[in-house]
Amino acid sequence: MTRKSLKLTNQLGLHARAASKLVQTASAFDCQAWLEYNGRRVNARSIMGVLLLAAPCGSELELETSGEQAEDAAEAIAELVENRFGEGQ
Amino acid sequence: MSLALTGIGVTSGIAMGRVHRLTPGELALPEYHLEAGAVNTEVTRIRQAAQRSERFLGEVMTRVSGRGSETARDLLEAHRLMLRDPMLIDATCERISEQRINAEWALAQQSEQLQEEFRRLDDEYLALRREDLEQAVGLVQRELAEQPTTDIDARIPHHLDRTILVASELGPAELTLLSQRRVAGLITEHGAPYSHAAILARSLEIPMVVGVHHALELLQEDEEVIIDGHYGSVLAEVDDSLRRHYAEKLDATLRHRNDLKRYLGRPSLTADRQPFCLHGNAELPLEFKRCLDARVEGIGLMRTEYMFLEENLPDEESQYRAYSNAVRTMNGRSITIRTLDAGGDKLPAALELTRGPNPALGLRGLRLSLSIADAFRNQLRAILRASTLGPVRILLPMLTSVAEIHQARQLIAECREQLRNEGVKIDPDLPVGGMIETPAAALDIESMAPELDFLAIGTNDLIQYVLAVDRQDELVSHIYDPTHRGILELITRIVEAGRRHDREVTVCGELAGDPAAVRMLIGLGVHHFSLPPAQVGAVKKSLIECNSRRCRELVESYRSGNALPDGTDLLTALAERGC
Numbered sequence: 105m106t107r108k109s110l111k112l113t114n115q116l117g118l119h120a121r122a123a124s125k126l127v128q129t130a131s132a133f134d135c136q137a138w139l140e141y142n143g144r145r146v147n148a149r150s151i152m153g154v155l156l157l158a159a160p161c162g163s164e165l166e167l168e169t170s171g172e173q174a175e176d177a178a179e180a181i182a183e184l185v186e187n188r189f190g191e192g193q
Numbered sequence: 194m195s196l197a198l199t200g201i202g203v204t205s206g207i208a209m210g211r212v213h214r215l216t217p218g219e220l221a222l223p224e225y226h227l228e229a230g231a232v233n234t235e236v237t238r239i240r241q242a243a244q245r246s247e248r249f250l251g252e253v254m255t256r257v258s259g260r261g262s263e264t265a266r267d268l269l270e271a272h273r274l275m276l277r278d279p280m281l282i283d284a285t286c287e288r289i290s291e292q293r294i295n296a297e298w299a300l301a302q303q304s305e306q307l308q309e310e311f312r313r314l315d316d317e318y319l320a321l322r323r324e325d326l327e328q329a330v331g332l333v334q335r336e337l338a339e340q341p342t343t344d345i346d347a348r349i350p351h352h353l354d355r356t357i358l359v360a361s362e363l364g365p366a367e368l369t370l371l372s373q374r375r376v377a378g379l380i381t382e383h384g385a386p387y388s389h390a391a392i393l394a395r396s397l398e399i400p401m402v403v404g405v406h407h408a409l410e411l412l413q414e415d416e417e418v419i420i421d422g423h424y425g426s427v428l429a430e431v432d433d434s435l436r437r438h439y440a441e442k443l444d445a446t447l448r449h450r451n452d453l454k455r456y457l458g459r460p461s462l463t464a465d466r467q468p469f470c471l472h473g474n475a476e477l478p479l480e481f482k483r484c485l486d487a488r489v490e491g492i493g494l495m496r497t498e499y500m501f502l503e504e505n506l507p508d509e510e511s512q513y514r515a516y517s518n519a520v521r522t523m524n525g526r527s528i529t530i531r532t533l534d535a536g537g538d539k540l541p542a543a544l545e546l547t548r549g550p551n552p553a554l555g556l557r558g559l560r561l562s563l564s565i566a567d568a569f570r571n572q573l574r575a576i577l578r579a580s581t582l583g584p585v586r587i588l589l590p591m592l593t594s595v596a597e598i599h600q601a602r603q604l605i606a607e608c609r610e611q612l613r614n615e616g617v618k619i620d621p622d623l624p625v626g627g628m629i630e631t632p633a634a635a636l637d638i639e640s641m642a643p644e645l646d647f648l649a650i651g652t653n654d655l656i657q658y659v660l661a662v663d664r665q666d667e668l669v670s671h672i673y674d675p676t677h678r679g680i681l682e683l684i685t686r687i688v689e690a691g692r693r694h695d696r697e698v699t700v701c702g703e704l705a706g707d708p709a710a711v712r713m714l715i716g717l718g719v720h721h722f723s724l725p726p727a728q729v730g731a732v733k734k735s736l737i738e739c740n741s742r743r744c745r746e747l748v749e750s751y752r753s754g755n756a757l758p759d760g761t762d763l764l765t766a767l768a769e770r771g772c
Contacts, residue, residue, distance in 0.1 A: 115508060116508055120271065120322065121511070124270065124271070124274055127274060128274075131277070147279055147280065149278075149279060150278045150279050150280045151271075151274040151275055151277075151278050152275065152278050152280045152281070152307055152311075152322075152326070153278075153280050155319065155322055156310055156311070156314065156319075158314055158319070190510075191508055191510045
C-alpha cells in the first residue's frame with residue numbers, strides 16, 4: 105500500500121477535464137486507488153466520486169493505492185497533479 | 194385554421210414533415226424482487242447493457258470525429274466515463290445482490306442516490322454533470338428494456354428527411370445520430386437556445402425549436418407540422434394554403450442553394466464594379482470548414498459564448514485550443530474573435546448570479562468581462578497566444594463609452610507584456626475593434642472611432658435598443674424594423690466616421706445575411722459584411738447583381754421621404770432585378 109499527499113495547484117481544481125484525466129490515469133494501472141479530502145473518501149477510478157469531492161485549487165488530498173502496480177499508479181497520479189493536469193496553470 | 198405553438202428558434206431554417214414522438218415513457222421500468230438464484234443473471238444483464246451502451250457511444254464518437262465536433266466528443270467521453278464508473282454499475286450490482294431486486298430497479302435507486310449527492314453540493318457546474326449522468330443512465334435503461342439505442346432504425350423510420358422529431362429533451366449523442374439520418378427538423382419541450390443540443394443543431398444546420406411546452410401532448414403521431422425556426426413557431430393542423438406557402442418557400446430555398454453555389458467563386462464586385470467583402474460567422478470547428486467552402490475572405494465574427502457554458506469558467510488552455518484550431522483551419526485568412534458577449538438573453542449558467550432586474554440593460558458584454566477581470570485576462574491571453582499562429586483581431590462587444598475601450602486596451606497591453614516576459618512575442622499592432630450596437634456608441638462615434646482599429650455594427654442589438662423593442666416579445670415584435678429611418682441615420686453616421694478616420698466598418702448582425710438588406714447597406718456605404726456561411730451564396734449573388742449607385746438613390750429617396758413611404762417598399766424596390 106502506498107500513501108501520498110497531493111496539493112492541487114491548477115486554477116480550477118478538480119473540475120471535469122482534470123477529473124477525467126485523473127480517473128483515466130488511475131484506471132490505467134492494475135491497482136486500487138482512493139482519494140480522501142475533507143473527510144470524504146472516494147474511489148479514484150470513479151469520475152463521479154472524484155467530481156463529488158469538489159476539491160478547489162489549493163486543497164490537499166490524500167492518495168492511497170494498493171495492489172500490483174500501486175507504486176507506479178501513485179507516481180503517475182502525483183505527476184499529473186504536479187503538472188497541473190497539463191493545463192499550464 | 195391552423196394551430197401554432199411557440200418556442201425558441203435555435204436555427205432559422207424551415208422544415209416540413211410528419212411528427213414522430215420520441216417518448217422516453219415508452220420504456221416502462223419494471224420493479225420486482227428476484228427469486229433466489231436469479232441474482233447472477235441480473236448482474237450479467239446490467240453489465241452487458243452497460244457494455245453495449247459504452248460500445249454504442251464509442252461508435253458515435255468515431256462518427257463524430259469526421260465531422261469535427263470536439264464539443265460533442267468531450268460530452269460523449271464524459272458519458273462513457275460515467276458508464277465505467279464503479280459508483281454507477283458496480284454499486285448497482287451490489288444493490289441487486291443485497292436487496293435481491295431487478296436491474297432496472299437497482300439502477301434507478303443508484304442513479305437517484307447519485308443525483309441526490311450532486312444536488313446536495315448545490316453547484317451550478319455540477320448541475321450540468323447531473324444532466325450527463327441522466328443521459329448515461331438513460332442509455333443503459335434503454336438497453337435493459339431490450340430496446341437498444343443502436344436499433345434507433347427500428348424505432349424510427351430510416352429516412353427521416355420527412356420527419357419532424359418531437360422529444361422531451363435531446364442529448365448530443367441522439368442529435369448526432371438523428372443528423373446522420375438527415376432528420377428534417379427537431380422540436381423539444383425543454384432546453385434552451387444555448388444548450389449543448391441546440392449548439393450542435395445550429396452547427397449542423399438542422400431546423401430546431403426548443404422550449405415548446407407540452408409538444409408531446411399537443412402533437413399527434415404522424416401529424417403534419419411545419420417548423421419555422423426564424424419565428425420559433427411550430428404550425429400544426431396545416432391547411433392547404435399554409436402548406437403551399439411553406440412548400441414554395443422551402444422548395445425555393447433548396448433550389449436556390451444549389452443555384453447559388455456558382456456565385457461563390459466569382460469576384461466580389463457589384464454590377465457597377467464596386468468592391469465588397471464577405472466574411473463568415475463561425476464558432477464550432479464545423480462552421481469554420483463551412484466558411485472555407487463558402488470562400489469567404491476570413492472570419493468576421495467568432496463568438497466565444499459557447500465555451501463559457503461548459504464549466505464554471507473556461508481556463509486559458511481550453512480557450513487557446515479552440516482559438517488556435519480556428520486560426521489553423523482558416524489557414525492564413527484573418528479571424529475576428531469577439532470577447533465574451535454574455536448577458537441579455539444569453540447568460541451562461543456559471544454567470545447566472547450577474548443577472549440584474551433588467552438583463553438587456555444590465556451587466557453584459559464588455560461590462561461583464563471587465564467585472565470578472567481574471568477570467569477576461571484568461572480569454573485575452575488565449576486570444577493573444579493564438580494570434581502568433583495567424584492573423585487575429587480582437588472585437589469588444591457592447592461598448593458605451595471611450596473609458597471602457599481604454600480599460601480593455603489596458604488589460605490587453607498587460608497581457609501582452611506578461612506574455613512577452615514568458616517568451617511569447619505578440620504583434621504590438623494586433624487590431625482591436627469594437628461592436629457599435631448601443632445608441633450611445635453610435636451617437637458618440639466621433640470619439641469612439643479613433644480609439645478603435647475597426648468598427649463592427651451589431652444591427653440586432655442596435656435596433657433593439659434604438660427602437661426599445663425586445664424581439665422575443667410577441668406583443669411588440671412587429672415594431673422591430675431594420676429600415677426605421679432612425680436606424681439608417683445611425684448607420685450612416687458610423688459609416689461616415691469610419692471613412693473620416695480610415696476605419697473599416699463591417700455589419701455583422703442578421704441584416705448582413707439578408708439579400709435585400711445588404712443592398713440597403715451598400716446604399717448606405719457599407720462594404721464589409723460578416724454572415725453565417727449558409728447565407729453567403731444568396732448575399733453574394735444579390736450584391737454581384739446590384740448597382741450600388743442605384744441602391745444609394747433608392748435609400749436616399751426613402752430617407753428623405755420623397756418616395757417609398759414605407760420600409761417594405763424600399764426593400765421590395767431594392768430586391769428587384771436590375772436594381
